[in-house]
Amino acid sequence: MASKATSSLPRSVAAHAILISYTVLALFPVILIIFNSFKTRKAIFRSPLSLPDAESFSLIGYRTVLEQGDFFGYFQNSLIVTVVTLLLVLLFGAMAAFALSEYRFRGNTLMGLYLALGIMIPIRLGTVAILQIMVGAGLVNTLTALILVYTAQGLPLAIFILSEFMRSVSDDLKNAGRIDGLSEYTIFFRLVLPLVRPAMATVAVFTMIPIWNDLWFPLILAPAEETKTVTLGAQVFIGQFVTNWNAVLSALSLAILPILVLYVIFSRQLIRGITSGAVK
Amino acid sequence: MRSLKLDNVRKSFGKVEVIKGVDLEVEEGEFVVFVGPSGCGKSTLLRIIAGLEDLTDGHVLMGDEIVDNVPPSKRGLAMVFQSYALYPHLTVRGNMRLGLKQAKMPSAEIAERVKRAAEMLHLEELLERRPAELSGGQRQRVAIGRAIVREPKLFLFDEPLSNLDAALRVNTRLEIANLHRVLGSTIIYVTHDQVEAMTLADKIVVLNEGRIEQVGRPIDLYRTPANRFVAGFIGSPKMNFVEGAAAERFNANSIGVRPEHMTITDVDAIWAGNVNHIERLGSDTFIYVNTADSGLLTIRVPGEIAFEVGDHVGLFAEDQMVYRFDKSGAAIRAG
Ligand SMILES: Nc1ncnc2c1ncn2[C@@H]1O[C@H](COP(=O)(O)OP(=O)(O)OP(=O)(O)O)[C@@H](O)[C@H]1O
Ligand SMILES: [Mg+2]
Numbered sequence: 006m007a008s009k010a011t012s013s014l015p016r017s018v019a020a021h022a023i024l025i026s027y028t029v030l031a032l033f034p035v036i037l038i039i040f041n042s043f044k045t046r047k048a049i050f051r052s053p054l055s056l057p058d059a060e061s062f063s064l065i066g067y068r069t070v071l072e073q074g075d076f077f078g079y080f081q082n083s084l085i086v087t088v089v090t091l092l093l094v095l096l097f098g099a100m101a102a103f104a105l106s107e108y109r110f111r112g113n114t115l116m117g118l119y120l121a122l123g124i125m126i127p128i129r130l131g132t133v134a135i136l137q138i139m140v141g142a143g144l145v146n147t148l149t150a151l152i153l154v155y156t157a158q159g160l161p162l163a164i165f166i167l168s169e170f171m172r173s174v175s176d177d178l179k180n181a182g183r184i185d186g187l188s189e190y191t192i193f194f195r196l197v198l199p200l201v202r203p204a205m206a207t208v209a210v211f212t213m214i215p216i217w218n219d220l221w222f223p224l225i226l227a228p229a230e231e232t233k234t235v236t237l238g239a240q241v242f243i244g245q246f247v248t249n250w251n252a253v254l255s256a257l258s259l260a261i262l263p264i265l266v267l268y269v270i271f272s273r274q275l276i277r278g279i280t281s282g283a284v285k
Numbered sequence: 286m287r288s289l290k291l292d293n294v295r296k297s298f299g300k301v302e303v304i305k306g307v308d309l310e311v312e313e314g315e316f317v318v319f320v321g322p323s324g325c326g327k328s329t330l331l332r333i334i335a336g337l338e339d340l341t342d343g344h345v346l347m348g349d350e351i352v353d354n355v356p357p358s359k360r361g362l363a364m365v366f367q368s369y370a371l372y373p374h375l376t377v378r379g380n381m382r383l384g385l386k387q388a389k390m391p392s393a394e395i396a397e398r399v400k401r402a403a404e405m406l407h408l409e410e411l412l413e414r415r416p417a418e419l420s421g422g423q424r425q426r427v428a429i430g431r432a433i434v435r436e437p438k439l440f441l442f443d444e445p446l447s448n449l450d451a452a453l454r455v456n457t458r459l460e461i462a463n464l465h466r467v468l469g470s471t472i473i474y475v476t477h478d479q480v481e482a483m484t485l486a487d488k489i490v491v492l493n494e495g496r497i498e499q500v501g502r503p504i505d506l507y508r509t510p511a512n513r514f515v516a517g518f519i520g521s522p523k524m525n526f527v528e529g530a531a532a533e534r535f536n537a538n539s540i541g542v543r544p545e546h547m548t549i550t551d552v553d554a555i556w557a558g559n560v561n562h563i564e565r566l567g568s569d570t571f572i573y574v575n576t577a578d579s580g581l582l583t584i585r586v587p588g589e590i591a592f593e594v595g596d597h598v599g600l601f602a603e604d605q606m607v608y609r610f611d612k613s614g615a616a617i618r619a620g
Contacts (some may be wrong), residue, residue, distance in 0.1 A: 177370035180337045181431075185384035186358030201375055 042254035066251030079238035098163030123161030295342035321492035331572035363432035392397035546606035554599025
């Protein structure tokens with residue numbers, strides 16, 4: 006770790022400078038949204054870059070959000086959709102990845118390619134067909150519709166990443182399990198999954214953020230009041246003629262919170278997985 | 286009694302045939318060592334015996350029963366892997382008893398067996414540790430312990446010592462030899478190491494490109510190799526091979542002389558040349574001599590010897606110490 010090249014002072018200063026400036030750049034819009042959500046409407050427009058002070062501080066945005074519409078309901082919907090999808094993607098993605106990497110069967114490679122195709126072709130191209138299917142199945146305006154679509158959307162990348170990682174799990178370990186009489190399910194859940202935990206966390210993060218942020222499918226498949234997600238819910242404040250910026254910014258600030266919590270959970274898994282990875 | 290029989294076993298990965306028809310019988314209590322160059326199919330054959338790999342053709346019999354479709358855990362065998370393959374989430378005790386628990390053995394008996402194995406391998410102090418907290422040698426002993434508690438009819442070892450350092454290797458080799466004496470079970474053991482093969486085996490199986498070249502007692506393979514491949518593979522340093530005029534004098538396509546059967550001489554020299562390099566091991570000295578018509582020859586002389594690089598020396602070998610091979614590489618027996 007502490008080789009000469011990485012510990013020399015100018016190098017580490019340069020590295021930190023680059024990383025810090027990138028962090029600032031990436032966080033700037035988010036911080037701006039949060040600051041402005043605490044300001045009066047006038048202050049937002051007059052000096053969007055200044056911090057809220059005694060004069061411009063206002064909670065009007067949050068009050069509007071909490072009073073108008075069922076925002077807790079929206080949150081709940083978003084959480085249900087994201088968490089359930091995440092579970093399904095991780096479970097089925099890991100199982101498919103295990104099968105593809107572990108078993109030799111006819112069409113294995115072809116199946117892998119077919120699944121990888123989903124990474125390159127955006128699922129939105131199929132929106133019309135998906136809508137027809139959902140109408141046919143009577144699933145319009147249900148959270149199930151969203152969960153199904155997002156699971157399909159998340160699986161290709163999950164399978165792709167996880168099967169690469171599962172190939173690296175020692176064959177000897179799995180074979181030792183087989184000789185000890187463990188079933189393939191036990192080998193999968195008890196031996197292999199714990200070893201690919203960092204990859205699972207990565208997949209979880211990559212899967213959950215686009216789902217949480219998505220506006221497209223909630224708008225098309227589940228626009229009813231009781232199935233609205235947060236992103237869709239925030240749209241009520243964006244009008245054709247007037248937009249309630251206080252409320253929009255407050256809604257967005259609140260929407261960051263749950264996803265932040267999930268992210269912290271997964272990134273901790275990621276780090277723990279990396280530091281405890283002693284196979285041999 | 287017969288413990289294991291391979292009947293014309295074949296295995297292909299896709300279009301590549303890796304095991305090309307292997308027949309082998311193993312007696313009960315026998316210590317059999319598979320040797321062969323890297324990639325010749327030793328591990329694949331071992332995995333086939335264990336049931337971890339399907340056969341393309343042929344049969345595996347244990348006792349008199351065909352076990353082609355019996356799952357690994359029901360074959361009454363245990364395997365020790367090169368990479369140890371301990372379960373990282375379980376303690377040493379957990380590692381050793383998992384297989385027995387899985388077989389629904391009463392826990393009193395499990396505890397008894399784990400205790401006995403731990404004593405035999407000096408693992409008592411380590412039972413509550415996890416694999417990550419053990420040294421390489423300790424991990425290897427746990428892996429062997431995990432195999433012992435199953436009390437298998439057949440042990441399979443796939444290069445179990447190749448990740449250990451030299452001193453530990455010798456120790457563990459002795460332990461394995463002891464184990465075989467105490468348990469009396471059949472062992473099939475894969476190795477790259479000449480010394481392990483020669484010292485441990487009752488019977489060595491020399492494999493090459495998915496075929497058996499020769500099966501026999503170590504000393505028989507050394508004395509009467511069936512062909513040029515086995516002659517070159519068994520023995521260290523490697524046998525010297527000579528073709529051309531020198532071989533024709535012996536009525537053979539090629540001849541071979543072991544380095545330990547060559548002597549340095551002033552009279553009657555068969556070959557002559559300059560010393561190219563000398564390796565002094567203390568107990569032995571290896572001398573590499575560059576000869577005009579037969580290339581580089583190796584001579585092994587016990588003890589130390591006073592030659593220098595560049596010296597001109599003559600080489601001699603008794604006629605009965607010369608191995609003769611025909612065009613296909615098969616050995617030509619006395620005649
Ligand atoms: N799962 C597999 N798929 C395709 N080819 C394989 C597979 N496993 C092994 N092989 C091939 O089979 C051949 C024999 O492999 P094997 O592992 O049995 O060799 P080995 O004798 O054990 O070699 P080493 O001494 O290096 O361990 C090799 O050429 C290898 O490339
Ligand atoms: Mg091998």
